[in-house]
Amino acid sequence: MGIVVQKYGGTSVADPERIKAVAEHVAFTRSHGNDVVVVVSAMGKTTDNLISLANQVSSTHPGRELDMLLTTGERISMALVCMALADIGIDAVSFTGSQVGIITDTVHTKAKILEVKGDRLREALAAGKVAVVAGFQGVSTDSEITTLGRGGSDTTAVALAAAVNADVCEIYTDVTGVFSADPRIVPQARKLQHLDFEEMLEMAGAGSKVLALRSVEFARNHNVPLHVRSSFTWEHGTWVLDMSAFNAQQSSKENAMEDPIISGVVHETGEAKVTVFGVADKPGISAALFEPLADANVNVDMIVQNTSKDGITDISFTVPKSDLATALKIVNAVAGELGAAGVTHDEAVAKISLVGAGMKTSPGVAAKMFRVLADANVNIEMISTSTIRVSVVVGAANTEKALRTLHTAFGLDSGQAYSAPLPERK
């Protein structure tokens, strides 16, 4: 007996057949004695279609109205899932974000959750019902309908799981779990059984699209175990949890030996590189460059500044390609004021990252990575590291070669990342 929160993404409820399959799986989960909270996204392309309609009627999309428009998608899904459950004899009740008490700030289209009341959720579970909740939405402190922005439905699911102290938050999607690399590029990639919250955070930050960074952060902060799995195969997927606590419960010696240094290789091809040449290396230069970018909401990722030579240095950074035009306009202006020698940019780049909790205690990962890439004749343009991640920027044409070579060199092609058993369903 436990409480299971199940989040179904857009492809998992894309059509009536998929919705019926979801209902069957909810029934299956209940038949094992669990209380179930279901969180749904909008069906398939619904959100895209609504945005297209908005673009057709207007070039002006007030946030309040856009949120009202887009939240209808999840409401349609939740009502249909409840009907499909009723059809197979499961008593279910739907709740909007507002009805379930997801209180947000007042920032339309990207609201942050301030509080989850969840009274009606607990009442429904206590009455033996399945609760079906619209993802992606809440109600602001001003009593207006808000949306949570990208990855919003995952965040709804994690927030509700924390509110009802669920045993697990299952994220159903169109892939079977988190892989050691993108299987479309690295055929030898394998599904990871376990990941630590920190590793998943780094992977999401490095370009993995499976889970939104924000929902992983929320899960880590509230210690909500995540289970990423497919609604097309229903097979067990990848657990994301606090591995140190989990290992402590297991026979620790056995597990310690099995811990791999690297969990996965992640790539990101959606960014472009900008370099400002020949800047004076003195206090305030970086601020002068990056403050106006932040003010313009340009999402700067990697920043690298070399040691200066004769008091002159170069600064490189990456931004999403969609922000490049804005970024160049600002940087060119600032570079002129700073007396920089020039500004260049390159869209044909890829960021390749190695992520693994084992790095903390295993020195030499970065050095090995650089050697492997050098042997494969892949030139490294930028480097950035964190305690459990090493990222490099390489030419986009080298993406596949870099991924496959590193995947093999770090022993990810075969074997298990963790031999520990999956957490027991209570």
Place this chain on the structure above:
Amino acid sequence: MGIVVQKYGGTSVADPERIKAVAEHVAFTRSHGNDVVVVVSAMGKTTDNLISLANQVSSTHPGRELDMLLTTGERISMALVCMALADIGIDAVSFTGSQVGIITDTVHTKAKILEVKGDRLREALAAGKVAVVAGFQGVSTDSEITTLGRGGSDTTAVALAAAVNADVCEIYTDVTGVFSADPRIVPQARKLQHLDFEEMLEMAGAGSKVLALRSVEFARNHNVPLHVRSSFTWEHGTWVLDMSAFNAQQSSKENAMEDPIISGVVHETGEAKVTVFGVADKPGISAALFEPLADANVNVDMIVQNTSKDGITDISFTVPKSDLATALKIVNAVAGELGAAGVTHDEAVAKISLVGAGMKTSPGVAAKMFRVLADANVNIEMISTSTIRVSVVVGAANTEKALRTLHTAFGLDSGQAYSAPLPERK
């Protein structure tokens, strides 16, 4: 300066182009100094598509979930209309039925309005904004989302018009007004300029589809002038109001002379006739027959019982064709218990009604109607009358002939029903 409530039906907001046209018309109305409240239906076939989805996922449609599903349609429309208004510089704000305080009873899928709070509506107007409200929906005394059933958006508009004491409630649809007969059948039919609430009620009850009976009743009870017009031509349509009060304001002598006896000929082909033969004419027979029909929610329309002969009589009544199977099952059972001689039914019938406030003071309308039909060789199967309406049931094959002959005979083919000017826009 006044307050104008404008209700736009599904065809009026069917696509982005129509929505932009609605926004332009709202701007036009405001440019004449009016405050505007807009009530919208779901776009085109949205509601049908949602019902189709519901049927595909489930044969069980709990009312609460069905209401949640269907109310999304109007929410999409209202957000899009607000965006289109914003695009042309009109400050607009959308409200769901719940947000605007339309409080209903707890009967899902056909809730009745108990109260309209309208605080946010008045605030929006006071702030100089256009209020755009989702039709067809409210919130129950249990705080659940409800829908108002058939004609719900018209009822929303009339209820809001009453709440803000609007000067007029404009109902925009795909026809240019209320006609003296269905123009698809009677080419000489002409648009009526004015109708009394009572006449519109009888016409709606007799089969006219332009306005839902329920919204007309609400308008009469709260004395809300209605203006039925087209969002495709924007020309002036038909006013429905309290004619006696209106005429009292005008030069009464002049108008009295112009008052026609008959305003229109209405037909209804969606009903079937059921006859129970040879029933004993004694107290309780009618109750025995019609109570179980009412219990089964069969919507009985005309009921005719002839004077008995030798203590034996026949009872005929009409029901919607969709209720016929249910009705026959019940009637056959009851007829057996009552010892009736037999039960017959006929689906090939049409109800033809003459409606006109002038009938009250002009005897002989019914007699003239029967003579006209007899001369046209149209056999009359049933007759029923009210103070301002005469209805007959004839064979369906005679529908066109009966309508056209009556339309001509009662002088409806030419001239104006009322020569009075349209009410002045304040």
